[in-house]
Amino acid sequence: MQKYLSLFTILFTLFSCNLKNIRELHRSGNYDEVINRSLKTLEKNKISKSKQEYIFLLEDAFAKAKAKDLQDLNKLKREADPIYLERIYNLYLQLNERQEKISTVLPLKLLKQNKNATFLYDDYSGEIKNVKNELSKYLYDSAVISLSKPEGKFFYRKAYNEFMHLESINPRYKNTDVLMKESLLKGTNFVHVFIKNEANIRVSKKLEADSLNLNTSGLNNQWTIYHNNKEKNTKYDFSISINILEIIFSPEEIKEKVYHIEKSINDGQKTIVDNNGNKVTDTLGNELKEDDYKLVEIEINEYKQMKSCQIIAKINYSNLKTNEVIQSFQINGTYDFINTYATYKGDKLACDESYWHNFKNTSVQFPNDHEMIYEAGEDLKIKAKNVIIKNRFTD
Secondary structure, three states: OHHHHHHHHHHHHHHHHHHHHHHHHHHOOOHHHHHHHHHHHHOOOOOOHHHHHHHHHHHHHHHHHHHHHHHHHHHHHHHOOHHHHHHHHHHHHHHHHHHHHHHOOOOOEEOOOOEEOOOOOOOOHHHHHHHHHHHHHHHHHHHHHHHHOOOOHHHHHHHHHHHHHHHHHOOOOOOHHHHHHHHHHHHOEEEEEEEEEOOOOOOOHHHHHHHOOOOOOOOOEOOEEEEOOOOOOOOOOEEEEEEEEEEEEOOOEEEEEEEEEEEEEEEEEEEOEOOOOOEOEOOOOOEOEEEEEEEEEEEEEEEEEEEEEEEEEEEEEEEOOOOEEEEEEEEEEEEEEEEEEEEEEEOHHHOOHHHOHHHHOOOOOOOOHHHHHHHHHHHHHHHHHHHHHHOOOOO
């Protein structure tokens, strides 16, 4: 019994809090939220006496929300300015949507008055259609004007956004889809990205194609398209040239180093003895044990094969309309070849286990210059992409 009383208390508390919150929303004039919460409460068992106040609040909130919207509509209409057409259109939609929401719970009975709650409905379909047509024409005309301006891509992008907005309100209005594609094309920057080898070292055409060709995938955004190969019938606005100024190689080198390591390691357990050499036992006569450590040592001959390649480059952003360099960045691509191998004398337990793989390694052939250029070129392209991502075109 106590369990059911506790559950009833919790439900009653929640019910009271919900009603209190809705009353507060009503007092503050947040009528649409009162409507939403009251409707949610009335979805189940709307004929219960406990739901009567929700019906009163819903009835009053609907009337006051409607009166406020109609008042705002009249004020905006008196302004007679097309800039307010979208606000007028949205108010009509709001009036209609509010009616439709409440229709889902009607009729609502007022028990004491023995009558249904009153919700005065109006047919807004004609007004919605008329204002939608006026708004569509206004947005269309504004977008067409923006598209016709020769001043720059800002207006083409403005036109595109206006056509997009019009499409969301009135799909397939006139030739909006065609003009939207046109404004997108005109508002887009096309950028030619290429790598140019100006270094004193010549490379084969195949190597140049493999290592000096920047993949532009992942660079494009809504208003900027990057091409690494020029396309016919495309007018490019900018170029990004990655000019390789110098390719530097270090000499092939083998460094030798000798290590001597001593380490105390656990070699099992031994019996504890006292100063007289007698075995020490516990109270039950069991012999006591302790870890037995031994000293091991190793001598390591380590060999490191090393060779490096550095590509020094400069990135130039150019405006192709004015043939001016508008921004420059210095970047370096590097590749360090390192092969470590080692031999040893002694006990390898004296060194860390993570080093043991070097004992299995052997000397290898140094990579040739073309292989080094390829690897350094890969690093250069990653860094070049990062520069481009951080310095996108905004015009």
